[in-house]
Amino acid sequence: MNESNENIRLPISGEATYKMQGSFRPPISVPVNEISDTGLKFIATEVLAEGAILELSIKVTNVFDPMPAVGRVLWQRESSSKFLYDTAVKFVSIDLVKEKELLQYISQFARKMTISRTHIRCALNTEVMFKIMGDPETYSGMSVDVGILGLKMFTKDKVNINDSLNISFDLPNNEARFFVKGRVVWKEQAQNNVISIGIKFIEIEEKQKEEILSYIKSKLVFGQE
Numbered sequence: 001m002n003e004s005n006e007n008i009r010l011p012i013s014g015e016a017t018y019k020m021q022g023s024f025r026p027p028i029s030v031p032v033n034e035i036s037d038t039g040l041k042f043i044a045t046e047v048l049a050e051g052a053i054l055e056l057s058i059k060v061t062n063v064f065d066p067m068p069a070v071g072r073v074l075w076q077r078e079s080s081s082k083f084l085y086d087t088a089v090k091f092v093s094i095d096l097v098k099e100k101e102l103l104q105y106i107s108q109f110a111r112k113m114t115i116s117r118t119h120i121r122c123a124l125n126t127e128v129m130f131k132i133m134g135d136p137e138t139y140s141g142m143s144v145d146v147g148i149l150g151l152k153m154f155t156k157d158k159v160n161i162n163d164s165l166n167i168s169f170d171l172p173n174n175e176a177r178f179f180v181k182g183r184v185v186w187k188e189q190a191q192n193n194v195i196s197i198g199i200k201f202i203e204i205e206e207k208q209k210e211e212i213l214s215y216i217k218s219k220l221v222f223g224q225e
Helices: 096-112 206-218
Strands: 014-020 028-035 039-044 053-059 067-078 085-094 121-123 127-132 139-147 150-155 164-169 178-189 195-203
Touching (some): 014 039, 028 121, 053 085, 067 096, 121 206, 139 206
Antiparallel strands (some): 014 028, 014 053, 028 039, 039 085, 139 150, 164 178, 178 195
């Protein structure tokens, strides 16, 4: 494995499963929000001990075969939503062929960010406030990723597919809060009464799209640990 600090950390929207090494429990699915050839970050709904060894299967795109790896938990940080934990894992074992494929994909993704607008998504961990059309209550969740077409988030509140939402959230280093309308296009059960949902924006200003795109481009990090 490449131990150089001159790596690229890719702020990607992907998926992984993990379980404790040697455990017989079923693997747990988690969203990946950053990856490099030396490790990854994901959002967990449970506490993992620093130094814990995990068996991983990582999928960063529909055309990229799941990549098995073994990793060590470096740290966990409680997000602003108390039921979610940002988790950093360093690879301790990874197939060399899969590592090469990952590096090629990272390089291609970096180039794509300069020419593609529509389908690029990247990590965004911020509190999301939302109202369901016809319901006066205000609910909250924690975003996982964002693109100009929509966002993914976790919530403990009851949301159904095709619900129309009024949504507000912040982008880092952006003064104005975002207010957009969206529709729930999918939902999945996570752990501990948490659900993940995919939201498609149905009303969003062009200026807001440009600000999201600028945020995504700013998140591509070169040569840092």
